[in-house]
Amino acid sequence: MNTPVKILLGCGSLLVFAVIGCAILIFVLANVGPSEADFIKVERDGAEFGNTVDQNGCMTDGYRRTRGKPMTEIFNVNDSAFVEGCLRTARKIPNFCKGVPGPLSDRTEWQSRECETAGIGPQTLSCICITQAKQAYCNYVE
Numbered sequence: 424m425n426t427p428v429k430i431l432l433g434c435g436s437l438l439v440f441a442v443i444g445c446a447i448l449i450f451v452l453a454n455v456g457p458s459e460a461d462f463i464k465v466e467r468d469g470a471e472f473g474n475t476v477d478q479n480g481c482m483t484d485g486y487r488r489t490r491g492k493p494m495t496e497i498f499n500v501n502d503s504a505f506v507e508g509c510l511r512t513a514r515k516i517p518n519f520c521k522g523v524p525g526p527l528s529d530r531t532e533w534q535s536r537e538c539e540t541a542g543i544g545p546q547t548l549s550c551i552c553i554t555q556a557k558q559a560y561c562n563y564v565e
Contacts, residue, residue, distance in 0.1 A: 465501045469508030478519045481509035482557060486541040489549035502549055506556040511564065520561035530558060 473481055485506035524530045537557070538550040 461501065462504050466504040466508035469505035469510075470512045472505075473509035473512035476509070477514040477516045478510055479516060481506055481513050482541075482553065484509070485553040485556065486538075486543060486550065489543060489547060489553060503552040503556045506553055507560065510556065510560040523558050523561040526558075526562045530554070533558075 469481070472484065476484070485502060488502045488505065522533070524533050534551050534554040537554045538544065538547060541550065543550040
């Protein structure tokens with residue numbers, strides 16, 4: 424076999440493996456993780472909990488839920504849903520949203536500070552989801 428044919432076969436093989444890998448990833452992402460019913464239940468649980476605490480209590484419990492989770496955990500929407508539900512029903516406290524970046528602002532530095540203040544590493548995806556729930560609440564609800 425000559426060199427151009429080998430190169431074409433090698434590139435074709437790589438393309439086939441890439442397509443198969445993407446198909447597997449799409450299947451896993453679509454079929455693994457919390458369902459919509461799980462999300463709704465957790466959000467309701469958060470709203471019930473919110474009736475008993477103030478907004479800081481929601482955040483404290485949200486951060487507690489993230490501790491010990493892997494840094495790369497993909498399916499952490501339940502933690503975020505809990506905090507979103509909680510913040511909607513919790514007692515409002517003054518200045519809760521002070522310093523929260525706007526929806527189009529760079530939030531990376533703010534998220535890192537929030538997670539570090541909570542005693543969680545700044546690169547933990549679960550913690551980032553919790554801060555995003557606070558940001559969404561402060562920008563769209565309050």
